[in-house]
Amino acid sequence: MAGLTLRDVRKTYGGAEVIRGVDLEIAEGEFTVFVGPSGCGKSTLLRMIAGLEEISDGEIEIGGEVVNDVEARDRGVAMVFQSYALYPHMTVAENMGFGLRLAKVPKPERAKAVEEAARILQMEHLLDRRPAQLSGGQRQRVAIGRAITRQPEVFLFDEPLSNLDAALRMDMRMELAALHRDLKATMIYVTHDQVEAMTLADRIVVLDKGVVQQVGSPLDLYDRPVNVFVAGFIGSPRMNLIEVRVDRADAAGAVVSGADLAERAIPGLRVEAGETLTLGIRPHALRAVPDGPLRGTVDLIERLGHETVAGLRLPGGAQVTAALGGRTPLKIGEPATLDFDDEELHVFGPDGEAIRFRD
Amino acid sequence: MKRWIATTPWASRGLILILMALTLLPFLSMLSAALAPSGTYPSGLEWPEAPAWGNFARAWEVANMGALLWSSTLIVLGTVPAAVLFATMAGFGLARLTAGRGRWFYLVFVLGLTLPFEAVITPLYYEILALGLLNTRLAIILPLIGLFMPFSVYWMRAHFLNVPADLSEAAQLDGARRWQEFLLVQVPLARPAIMSLSILLFLWTWNQFLLPVVLVQDPDRRTMAGALGAFQGQWGTDIPLLCAGSLIILAPTVILFLIFQRQFVAALLQVAVKG
Numbered sequence: 001m002a003g004l005t006l007r008d009v010r011k012t013y014g015g016a017e018v019i020r021g022v023d024l025e026i027a028e029g030e031f032t033v034f035v036g037p038s039g040c041g042k043s044t045l046l047r048m049i050a051g052l053e054e055i056s057d058g059e060i061e062i063g064g065e066v067v068n069d070v071e072a073r074d075r076g077v078a079m080v081f082q083s084y085a086l087y088p089h090m091t092v093a094e095n096m097g098f099g100l101r102l103a104k105v106p107k108p109e110r111a112k113a114v115e116e117a118a119r120i121l122q123m124e125h126l127l128d129r130r131p132a133q134l135s136g137g138q139r140q141r142v143a144i145g146r147a148i149t150r151q152p153e154v155f156l157f158d159e160p161l162s163n164l165d166a167a168l169r170m171d172m173r174m175e176l177a178a179l180h181r182d183l184k185a186t187m188i189y190v191t192h193d194q195v196e197a198m199t200l201a202d203r204i205v206v207l208d209k210g211v212v213q214q215v216g217s218p219l220d221l222y223d224r225p226v227n228v229f230v231a232g233f234i235g236s237p238r239m240n241l242i243e244v245r246v247d248r249a250d251a252a253g254a255v256v257s258g259a260d261l262a263e264r265a266i267p268g269l270r271v272e273a274g275e276t277l278t279l280g281i282r283p284h285a286l287r288a289v290p291d292g293p294l295r296g297t298v299d300l301i302e303r304l305g306h307e308t309v310a311g312l313r314l315p316g317g318a319q320v321t322a323a324l325g326g327r328t329p330l331k332i333g334e335p336a337t338l339d340f341d342d343e344e345l346h347v348f349g350p351d352g353e354a355i356r357f358r359d
Numbered sequence: 360m361k362r363w364i365a366t367t368p369w370a371s372r373g374l375i376l377i378l379m380a381l382t383l384l385p386f387l388s389m390l391s392a393a394l395a396p397s398g399t400y401p402s403g404l405e406w407p408e409a410p411a412w413g414n415f416a417r418a419w420e421v422a423n424m425g426a427l428l429w430s431s432t433l434i435v436l437g438t439v440p441a442a443v444l445f446a447t448m449a450g451f452g453l454a455r456l457t458a459g460r461g462r463w464f465y466l467v468f469v470l471g472l473t474l475p476f477e478a479v480i481t482p483l484y485y486e487i488l489a490l491g492l493l494n495t496r497l498a499i500i501l502p503l504i505g506l507f508m509p510f511s512v513y514w515m516r517a518h519f520l521n522v523p524a525d526l527s528e529a530a531q532l533d534g535a536r537r538w539q540e541f542l543l544v545q546v547p548l549a550r551p552a553i554m555s556l557s558i559l560l561f562l563w564t565w566n567q568f569l570l571p572v573v574l575v576q577d578p579d580r581r582t583m584a585g586a587l588g589a590f591q592g593q594w595g596t597d598i599p600l601l602c603a604g605s606l607i608i609l610a611p612t613v614i615l616f617l618i619f620q621r622q623f624v625a626a627l628l629q630v631a632v633k634g
């Protein structure tokens with residue numbers, strides 16, 4: 001097992017820079033998730049760690065050794081592909097034992113390692129089948145098993161669950177979490193699904209346009225997003241973002257208002273009068289009240305039983321989503337008023353960076 | 360099969376029967392000609408009153424078929440495995456291991472595709488002469504391997520291009536060197552393509568006529584198709600014997616076809632699709 005260090009890692013295709021200077025420290029045994037929108041460079045970064053893409057600039061260290069010029073096969077990493085990439089002409093056991101066979105591990109030992117991995121993944125009964133005779137979930141298991149048998153320093157996963165249906169995805173997610181607990185191995189996991197990121201990660205790396213936006217534990221990112229992008233990306237339903245102007249500001253705090261928000265004092269916030277800010281409020285922080293700073297017309301109601309997701313159209317045109325109690329008596333087309341606590345408020349400056357004003 | 364007949368409309372069934380008749384007609388007329396008395400000039404499709412089955416035996420003797428069969432087999436064994444091996448390796452290399460400048464190599468091969476066989480036969484003659492190989496089977500085998508390369512490489516490269524890159528990457532991460540990936544992953548997966556190519560090359564080698572006739576004087580070192588020349592004697596062509604001989608020459612390919620029917624059809628379909 002080994003940790004990783006990335007130092008100013010860059011990747012250019014032709015003239016286009018798709019990874020733009022990534023610095024990252026991944027501790028031994030950590031479960032790290034790369035998350036970000038499609039095309040942000042997650043796979044590229046992962047493949048550079050695997051040794052499948054050349055590193056245009058910067059350094060990658062695995063277990064204290066710079067691996068820029070080390071072949072993929074010698075990096076001690078195993079990867080689980082989105083497409084599974086199982087060898088169609090080999091049985092499940094042969095697929096899983098292929099790496100050991102190449103490493104000239106004697107047959108009995110190989111068989112033992114394969115059986116052990118099959119036991120962990122509960123698929124002993126599948127060992128003699130070919131990939132074509134397996135379901136999607138079973139194939140994914142085999143792909144993970146193939147990684148396990150090699151006992152790599154680092155496990156890499158590139159959206160391994162995205163071809164599975166929702167229920168299976170949840171099962172596999174829990175199994176992956178259990179697997180990490182059992183093996184205590186360093187794992188890097190790429191996904192664009194922030195629920196997967198939140199549930200699996202020790203640490204999340206949020207990427208956008210080839211740049212790391214924020215690194216932190218799931219709750220860190222949820223509670224203290226450093227910019228509008230992370231705020232909008234982490235959390236479901238998405239955080240509501242409302243534009244306001246600073247009316248008055250003094251040492252005690254500021255008073256803001258906007259087309260969508262009635263006047264509101266924010267104690268402790270240090271800004272200049274006249275500045276434009278973005279307020280961020282999570283849907284779960286909103287409450288339906290008889291009188292509050294957010295007034296609008298209900299244009300969406302989704303009753304999920306344990307909660308009701310309501311959409312409000314505000315007078316300024318913004319759309320606000322609120323996750324309310326399961327029995328909220330709101331009705332579509334009727335006016336409603338929402339309120340929130342100061343502790344739940346996020347404030348972002350004109351450049352999109354978070355402005356801290358509590359603690 | 361039964362189902363197919365039961366559910367296919369009469370019109371298409373009739374059409375297929377007509378097509379079958381049209382395809383078989385030349386063979387039937389060859390058979391009827393082959394059974395006419397030796398030395399006569401049979402007129403079209405007409406069953407002779409006294410079928411001269413002996414013509415087959417005579418054709419076999421006249422053309423020295425036993426030796427030719429052996430010779431053809433040697434030529435096929437010398438040509439096809441080597442050509443398939445080279446093409447598989449080159450196809451993999453061109454599909455997977457080259458980028459940028461390497462593409463020029465491929466263009467050279469593609470250019471070879473446009474070269475008509477007949478255009479190179481004269482230079483080839485002098486080349487073989489210079490090598491001192493004239494009148495040996497190598498005079499057929501070596502040029503054939505070369506002449507087959509453009510198509511074969513193109514064929515195998517097209518196959519390897521279609522293998523998902525993931526598999527290759529998975530093999531690398533599993534610790535495979537390039538040649539291990541090639542032997543243990545790529546070649547097993549390429550078996551259908553290799554099979555089709557082998558069948559096509561076998562057909563083309565077996566039916567090779569021009570090259571043996573030009574480069575090999577001794578008829579016993581030619582391919583079977585080259586044996587057809589034996590029936591053009593000083594006294595004109597013996598049509599019944601020629602037909603009987605042709606049918607004998609056809610026989611091995613027909614037998615092979617019956618054995619590898621499915622692969623044959625797949626191979627020919629692929630040629631049709633890929634051009």
Ligand SMILES: Nc1ncnc2c1ncn2[C@@H]1O[C@H](COP(=O)(O)OP(=O)(O)OP(=O)(O)O)[C@@H](O)[C@H]1O
Nearest residue numbers: 013014018036037038039040041042043044045192
């Ligand atoms: N071989 C390539 N040549 C040129 N550009 C590439 C190549 N591979 C990737 N890119 C570009 O690099 C960027 C990052 O791609 P990457 O596959 O890493 O995205 P991703 O974050 O994994 O997205 P997704 O969630 O859709 O898988 C994209 O804009 C893509 O167009």
Ligand SMILES: [Mg+2]
Nearest residue numbers: 042043044158
């Ligand atoms: Mg990707």
